Amino acid sequence: MKIDNAHYTSPSQRRVLSNIASIAAEGHSCEQALGLVLEELHRLVPWAAMSLSVYDPITRRHRSIASSGYSDETISYLDNIYMSIDPAYRWIVRSNKPYFNWETTEFDYSKSVSARNWWLPGGYSGGSTSYLTSRSNRYIGNLHTSTDSRKHPSTDALQFIDDIAPVLATFVDIWQEPRALLRNLRPDECAAFIDRDGNIQAVPGFSCCAKSEIHELACGIVKKYGNARGIDVLGQRMPLACWHPCDETIHQVQFKMCTRGWLVVHGTTDLPFSLTVRQAEVCSLSALGLTSSQISAVLRLSARTVDRHIENILEKIAASNRAALARLAATTGVMRLSDYLSHG
Template structure:
């Protein structure tokens, strides 16, 4: 941003300038660059009052075009930013432009002030107006999520998850109900990306008994990209084999797996052999490596649900024997 402002100095004798962005969660404004403005002016320009006084009525309606003090339909001296901040500092003119993304989201503003009534010129004002959409994409916190989604496989659906609960489609359409309030998918993503992890891979059941191979990526400014992809027939692993593979990843022995799944160790060994065959790997360690690479990991929530069903089935079998 400082480099951009330095380049604008070839057109405008800048004496004060600020680029500010809007936090997508809190709505607060954060300074990206401040050149020449005092601390009190910086605080005011990032206030709700300045947004109400200048951005909302004069800048947002002129999307794609910067506004100068002499362009305003009101007396500039009636505005607090002019009377209390700019004029006392010798700042007589300037250009203000809202930063609006191509899909219409307001993400911040750029403000430039000069000590010369002749500046900025019409040409320079147009340059700032043309620059604003580019700057909007640069500072847009969702931009990194969109870029990441563009690198995924074509058959991946992708959404951006905000920490305030909003879900922003990036590509395709999620299965109905996947992220509804009662679903445990979103808490699963949050738990898997806790700490310093930047990404996670896991399996999630579809409504028709299949599986989604899900990948979650942490992006900047609170955004998480979730990309589920319907698992094809590459591995053809059964639910039981996925359970066992997940427990192998956790380091469980055959005996521990047998105890958790209410089956015999001989059955576990048979399933492990089938897993090695389907993944085309020679050892358990290689199977674990392949599973982690391909995201063939059941989340604890899915495992817990399957375990509760197995316990219920075991109790029912016990009753039928009696």
């Protein structure tokens, strides 16, 4: 992290900035790094209470992920009603300002609904809200503080928080995880992020490709099985990978679990174990538990032909029986995407 602290005149600000740069480079988990950064900010803002409320673009709700001093009722207020009724917050959003404290509003904030009902009864006489954005200027959430003096936090401290907001964003942005996975895509691969309700969500900075059939099937699988527990086809009903025929090619479709859903990655590939398309179809249905007679009905083949295919498949994949085939298929991408939705 390259920093320029020349415009920070306070030695404490320069030291806090250097410490935050060090924290960002030390390889902590996001949760650990966030806690350390908030400790540094507390040196500049002597808050009696604080809450870092992060916006979830999937649920379109706010949630406090770090707080101290506030009651559960106060945190709930800040995460919900506050942003709709607090006049100072509405003022900074309307006027595109990054923060306010009790001294910078265009009115007497001590007479506001928040101050009268929450801050003054709580023993606070000052405070602030910082409207946090990422490096790409995406809204991330709010940092709320309450203090024992109208003088705190100072505008210098609030400007400092605004300056380092992109650093905070890297630790709290729910898109960081799928974006990190997306950065590792091969040139021929595409991806879509699907939330746990089975809806595609746009990942900032990445566009979804036009393979709508793959996305629709993947959405159906996530919606049907995405919250199941376990790790394999016999426990969790989410595959690690499937295959799907697409425009005379075969696509491998991978399901990568993220904190808020699933990243579905797909790209052209060859079928595993040098299987033919027909063998892969039989293998997929067999691995999902269908009998030879059921497979023959689905694929319109004779049961004898199905059995012959299964014998060849077991030899190719070096499996001793159908149970071994099912275990192997769950982790090697042999299951067909549409079969998983229809027969999983």
